[in-house]
Amino acid sequence: MRAHAVGRGSILLDMDGLAPHTRTPDEGFLHDLDSLFTDAAGGQGDAAMLQRVLDASMRAVAGTRGFLALVDRETGDMEVGPISGPDWTDEKRLLRLSLAHEAKRGITGNVAVTGEPHLTGDAPSDPLYIPYFADVRSEIAVPIMGTSGHSWGVINIESERADAFGRGDLARLRVLAHAAATALRVQGFRSRESALVEIGNDLTTTFNTDDLMRRVVSVAADVLRFEDCSVFLIDEITRRLVLRASQGALAGEVGQADYAVGEGLTGWVAQTGEALRVCEPYRDARWRGRHTEFPDHEIAALLAVPIVSRGGILGVIRVLRRKGRRAWVSNDFSEAEQRVLSTIASQVGAAVENARSHQRLMQSERMAAWGELSARSAHMIGNRTFALKGDLNEGGYLVGQMPPGPLREEMGGLFRSMSRGVTRLEEILREFRDFVMATQLTRAQVDVRELLLETLEESWPKRSGVTLTTDIPEGLPAIACDAPKLKRAISELLENAVSFQPSGGSVTVAARRVAHDETQERRLPPGRDYVQIEVADSGPGVPAEAKERIFQPFYTSRAKGMGLGLSIVKGIVESHEGLIREAGTSGAGARFLLFLPASDR
């Protein structure tokens, strides 16, 4: 005798010991039911399991022929699954029942759509009946009901006898349909579980965030039924929701499609951190629908959950479902689906955080190594240069002690040239050290006006054909900055402005407070004010195609230095969480705008 769970009826236990032929029909039915439920609960929901349900149904009502049809949740059509009885052909077995047209869906389709069982003892005169087999007189069909109140399928049994089925048969089939529903549901859980485990495994081994998002979207597609699954992550710098992965049409917009936090339904989820499940989302007042894969009015339902980590909200996973032909199938997302998506989202949150901290670690290790290497080499080169300079000085001194003559002249020229070489070396060294140290800040609250005036005092050439105009009002907000470095950045800009106007011109230095919008810089974090520092000149200006390139290291249009000047300025400004851009018109002078976050807001 097989072991059973505690609490199972003793009659069923005893039945196991009986030979099948000694069972009464009721005992046989109960035995079928017992083993079906046991196995369904154990997770068996495959085709063989459904075949067993059909076979048990045939026995329970003594039918001639039968089949079990399942709703294809993607198309909304029904297709025949397991079959039983004579006269089946491949053509009949592969028949798909379209449920869209009431007249053509027949008894089975009608049961699926209405969720009501159907019983007829005189099929040929039943208005719903569509004859597939010649000998059918009675037909009984019951729905397999899903959790959302919509049917997943139908068990259909026929008989060649008239009035073959009664109310008791209906009751038996309904119980068996329950067994089938249980099997399907448990299997659904199983496949979700394994999909989640699969995502979980991916997440712990992938450090590339974009790869990760692609995997998530494809695995989520196996679990949930949807047309459009998109993952949006909040950009760490711009604070906007940017599309990181998508299924289908939006895939081409990855990295570009974006929402402001708070904008649209997707932005609402990112702002509030709450999940959202709505039908016909385009009717929602918050709807923007800027990035979807199909027209607004075709969207039946939207499900969006936040991706949350310890540090806060990282992004949103959004799933859309299309309306359409299968209007009778539930298009709403269920609570269970929301739970699954939330589980995926929390795994993604942990993984994104993991990947980001890994990246930060790599980056800071690289930076530390680079910083160490540069500091050491600069130190060593500096010392050797210093010694060389001393030797040259002494050499030059000794040459000065020589008796006058062409040899002394020649050697003197040689030593002066070598000294110039050393000076040049020291210039390069200084530029190199500035470049390396641009991002190593020691910050304090600084009055911008004072800083600018001091910079002009220290760096503006005493004799120059260039006129200086300033517009630096009092009452500018303070900024948290490394004053010597910021001065260095501004004096570099001043020096550039002057050196590009050898035959005179003008330079304007201005500063003012600007709101985030006025900066016209989406790369700057919103929600605070900035101090805009402007250094403009009347020189040749910067060609449009070079506006970005001038900030790259080693870009130079002058013979002096290494060409690190503007990249040092950029490094200094950006390490202050600010930005610099060249906003002038080529031919009408260069105009550099620096934006630095104001401390007060």
Add this chain to the structure above:
Amino acid sequence: MARVLLVDDEDEVRAALKRRLDREGYEVTTAGSADEARQALHGNATYDIVVTDMSMEDSDSGLRVLEQALTCDIFTEVIVLTAYGNVANAVESMRRGAFDYLEKNVPGVDAYEVLTIKMAQAMERRRTAVNTVRRLEHQVRTLSHAD
């Protein structure tokens, strides 16, 4: 003749500095590390000026030399040589009583020339300080005799 202790861990730098200071007429003793400098300072000789590199074994070795020099003789003038960008350490050395600091690699600036000028100034300050103390000592003696 003014006595100078020159501290730098680089042979070439020591040689170049010593050559120049010799020419200026200083009596130069050299040390190749903060440790050697400590031994020299605790020896029999006294020094009017100590010229020390800031960054030797570590980035603030010069501060230790400065401290030892002032411990041995409060009137010793210390000049610290620094690399460009090491302003924080330079300011710290001033706070702890250095006479001045000097950046080694300023483009177009003859650091050797600047150093000799600063050393002359340092000698002047030392002379003034020592004279003041002598005068005060003399006055104290005179007063105590008058008792």
